[in-house]
Amino acid sequence: MTLRIFEALVGAGVTLLALGLWLWGIPAWVEPNDFVTVAPDLMPRVAVGFIGTLGALMCLHRLFLEPDRTSPAPIDPKSMVLTVIVLVLFAIAVTLMLTVGYIVGGVFITGALTIFMGQRKWWAIALMAICPPLMLWGFFEVLLGIPLP
Amino acid sequence: MLETVITAFSDALTIQTLVLIVAGVFIGQFFGAIPGLSALTAIAIAVPLTYYFTPVGALAFLVSINKGGTVGGSVSAILMNTPGTPEAAATAFDGHPLAKQGKGLKALKMALFSSVTGDTLSDFVLFAVSAPLALIAIKMGPTEMLSVIVFALTIIASLVGRSMFKGLIAAFLGLLLATVGLDPEGGTSRFIFGMPDLMDGLPISAVGIGVLAMAEVLRQLVMLRGAAGDSHLPLSSERPEDKRLSWAEYRGTLRTILRSAAIGTGIGALPGIGSSAAAFIGYNAAIRASKDPKSFGKGNIEGVAATEAANSSVVGANFIPLLALGIPGNVAAALILGAFIVHGIQPGPHLMTEQGRLVYAMFAAMVIANGTNLILGYFGLRVFAFAARAPAMVVFPTIGLVCLTGAFLTSGTFGLPLVVGFAVIGYLMRALEFSFVTFIIGFVLGPSFELSFRQTVILADGEIGYLFDRPIALAIFGLAAFTLARTVWRHVAHARKPEET
Incomplete structure (x- = not known):
């Protein structure tokens, strides 16, 4: 097309x-x-x-x-599938944050996205899954006293 | 006058505000340096945090992020030929060839000095112009305000993006989403779907984070999946003259910097035309004025100075329409307008009289932020060069989580699904090339547009002849119609001459 x-x-x-x-x-x-x-x-x-x-x-x-009658349409099925996967991951993370808690949802989304991005070393995945949510939770909940779900 | 200046600086020179300025500049430079992120992403995420700051601190923080972002954007443009921000794209034309010649540090220093010079000059124009403009604007009635908003929307739609239709559709989608909530006159509900959280309308922070930050994260996650981390060129060769930028070199480009700063300030004062346009126009002007135009694109340091001075001077000038008329000059100004509203302040002609002290404190914070930008940029160049290489698989999952956290901070549990929903809208807009700039500005201007429209209808009492008693409004409406007609004509002419395109 x-x-x-x-x-x-x-x-x-x-x-x-x-x-x-x-x-x-x-x-x-x-x-x-x-x-x-x-x-x-x-x-x-x-x-x-x-x-x-x-x-x-x-x-x-x-x-x-329209003068341009030859350029192809920007349809890339692979990108669309990948986008849907990332959106599903975010939807699951939001559900986890709302039902279980911020840290569980946070660990899930950062870990899942790290794997999605191509990381396969277990220690790197674990580090990425745990550190950012804990640091953000510590900054807001502990340091600033702003409650997170 | 002196008393106003002293009061402004005493309001801005509090520990909290100073810490926020330093943090803001650092965050802006850091986000600007990372390809795929920008100051805009940082501002969108930061707006919810400012809820917990004083109004001066909040505005100082956001303005500082904006200023830092323009400097940070040049780092990856020069060292990696991958502009951290869209406005830094022109910086790469000469910056990257300089880095290839082992003069990366020199180019970075020139980018920093020209950026801060342009930004400072534009700030002084803002200080000088906004109060007199507000005095004129205060005499405007709802009809004149309506005409100005319509004019601003037509300028934005005609200049942003490749397609006028797409620009206007996005602007009207923004206006439509701004009607969510209670009708301002009768208090009846519109598009709230039985959810009390929607009665106050869609929160600008959730919309901003979703459309600007999270949609970009989504795009980058998909684009950079499996990509190996980029490396950049070394900062400089071992020769001392490649590491330093002499006063003579800076003075030699001063004329270019001043020209670009004037271009950027002029462009910034018009709604909708952002830093990217200023950078390219500034760069072209430098080529035209140069005695050696062929050296541009091959490592002419004047090219770096021209683009950086132009794109940075847009930052201050963008506040001229915001402070005088309540109309944001670009998306960053629109988000900062959202922060004003979070703190119960309505930007517009009355702002200078009602919140003069706050505005002048913000001006003082801008001056301090420029100094901080210079110092932090100078001593942090190596840190930001390192940040430019940060692996995507570390940066984007973390920023994705920060987006969700920011959405929760302002809109509670309701903000989390909302931000994901707006990320989908933002992603589709990017994929289909609809302008998110006109969308956000349409969304932010929506309530003012509706209010002035309703007031005009009530004042006119249904009589169209009322408009003829408002010659200024009529003239501005005429200008809007002319802008629209000219854009349509340009599109038709473009379509009829395919061989020239």
Whole structure:
């Protein structure tokens, strides 16, 4: 796929999302109020309206006016998979911090990311997993007295 | 006047503020030196910490990080040809060839001295201009303020990034997310999804950490996975003249430094055009003015001076629109505006009259930070050169954890999932090349935009003719329309002339 087509699709996607928000999201999530001069949904509608219109214009621009017709789209499946893995690791760390505690979540995320980055020596992984969370915990919880989860 | 200066320095010269300035400059230089990180990342993470400081200490800390970051960015640009910060990219053009010639230390010293000189000059312009500008701005009504915000948004959208559409979409996404919370007039809920934590809106610190810091960490983790640690060139050869920067060499580049400082200050005072643009424009101006333009790019020390003076002078000038109008000049200023708000201070035309003492104390802190930047930069060059080589597998997991910690500190348990969510948004924006600069500025300006819009509607009472009674606002709206039309025209013209592009 070329960059031009990819960006046209992105523009169309943005317009569709904005349309969905305009028709369904704003009525569902913005509480109406008849006793104000400016309705509460005006600013969200202005923003969503512009986003949708600009998305459509971007789509048309890329389809008909974009001079670059050969550059490839920046789609790299491997990077996307790796990004999802890192995001899942962060989501697990957040869950651990909220349910078990900061240090457990911290040890998990720094250790897991060190392995993810390619470190295979157990002592280096252990050092990276333990030191940063303990140092941050010590700095905030012990030194500054700011409680962490 | 003298009394104001003495009071400002006595407010800034407290132990806490001095420690924070030194820590801020050090953190800024350290983050700036590491490729992939920048002062912006450090500021985003540091905003939550400032909640526990005094307002003067908090602002001094953030400004110091910003100043230190511009100096730190030159270290990896010169020694590794990998700019630590985007604005240091032009520094590498001449800095790295100098390092190859064994003159890395000389180039680093020139970067430091020109950076601090440019920054100091820009700070003095800020001190001189912000109060008179605020006096003019104070006479502006909501309609004029609305027109200024619209104008600022059009300038930002037209100048940031390669695509105007993407810049504007990102700005309006920022404006949309700024409406989360309670409606300012009637108090009804908007996009809070039954979560009381969202009633006050999305916290700027969580949005900043997610979009700016954590998204960048995410990107770097994926990009640098499995990469071996980079090594850099030696700091200098054994020859003494390669290690030192003489007064004559500095004086020889003074004209270039002053020119670049003027360019950087002018650019910094306009919203949205950041340090990177200033650095490249300053560099090009130095080439045009040089008697030997062909030496640029091959190790001309004037090239280093030109870029560093230009990108550093943006730092102070960025505060001119922030302090006078409440409009942040760039993302760093937007985050610092967030810190103002955390401390219950609203930047804008009334700031100088209502919080004059705080503003002048911040000015004093900026002067002290410049001195600290010089001293710490001079004696810490080797430390920051070492930091530039820090392995990615140590730096980025740690910064990822610091991001989560920072999110918790300001927004509690609610901040943790929020920051991960905004990291996804920030990552997608980077991957699809949507400008996070316009997004953050749109988000920060959103509440002021809505407030002035509502006030204008109420004052106009639905009559469009009201605008004709506000000639200044009308003129600024006209300028905004002209900027937008010009940008659209430029895009269409660009599309019609593919062979020239």
